[in-house]
Amino acid sequence: MENEPKKRKRTSGLLRDKERTKQKMIQSVGKILLKKGYTGLNATAVSKEAGVDKSLVYSYFGSLDNLVETYILQRDFLNAVAKDDLVVMLENTTAVPKEAIYGLLHNQLDTLLKDKVLQKIIHWELGENKTYLRNIADKREELGEAFFKVAEPTYDKANIDLRGILAVLISGVYYLVLHAKTNGSLFCGIDLNTPEGEQRIKDAITSIILMAHEKTTAS
Template sequence: MNTKPRKIVSGEIRDKEKTMLKLINAVGEIIKTEGYTALGVNKIAKKAEVNKKLIYRYFDNNVNNLIETYVKAKDYWIGLSENMEDILMQADVDHGKELLKSILNRQLTFFYTAEEMQKIIIWEISEKNKMIKDVSFKREEFGEEIFKLIGPYFENADTDIRSLLALQVAGVYYMVLQAKANGNTFCGVDINEPNGMERVLKALDKITDLVYKDAEDNLKNKANAALDKAAY
């Protein structure tokens, strides 16, 4: 009797990968068209046109693992964390000013077009959910890596970069969600129009410039105060 374990051939691996991709894409389609409340094993399997048993087989017996895989693959901040080497190089220049401008501008343009992520952020702020909380924690981990790079400069300058960036990021989320949900202007600015979008992108850059200017001025004032003290 042959007791050797059966070898998994390449065709089976390809079939598994193809099925997993179909399931992941099905999650996105349901979120986009029906919202996160419609997610369930039966509906995902039907949308993907696969047996629901495969969800449990390929995602460790938990449909939330499938949903989390999709969310992490689509999340802007988690996607950025995969390019930390490039980010580290950019942060060495001008204490990360141009890096932050790029990150914030891309956050706005990405989030504006990412319907699934808009639904996911609404989900995140609408109810307590361990899976969504874990995704949020992954974003925070990436944020901490950025703050490790730029934080010391602002700490020395007594500029609260964390709170300032939090307001910018949150503002992007709200302006997009409000514009997409109601099509209304916010403070007279309509980001559904190219001119309105351009105004907000420029405003994000301007805020970043002002934050760095504030830090620079504070550091100069500290240095001058130290020189004056040493002169006496």
């Protein structure tokens, strides 16, 4: 009797089953975005793609909007892809190195160029007024504020508007990627769909950050 294996607790098994089902539903959002775009997202489509009852969308997530927000947060660049790097960067320094700034932007460019779902999400944010899209944008801003709290003082002393510079660069990355991936045309004669074009944009980003940083050392 002493060596008899313990019976698995049913409760823990149910919790694991529930979590697996939730993950299937979350992943279904991305599959629908790729197949049909955001106009194809509804509770019926999600339940069909995931192979679950539609009622689970509401019992597990409260609403379709909550489910979609959960999915986007798992794919968002700052809230997911770069979050850990950003946290480590801010915990281990009293100033953000210039290499870390343009490296973050290079990473964002790489991620957006490769991630078709993320491209659709950015396009969605630009064309739709949704509460969950605003919530995600606000969460990005919270991370951004933590970054600027550490990075900005160095540039403020030299009268350099780091926020303005990064606003232009980040929005430029968004637009250039969407432009290149939507119709494949050139922008200022640069083809971002080629390694050479991608490198030119990265070099331009690096140059702008370095020029701004040089002013901080000269002041």
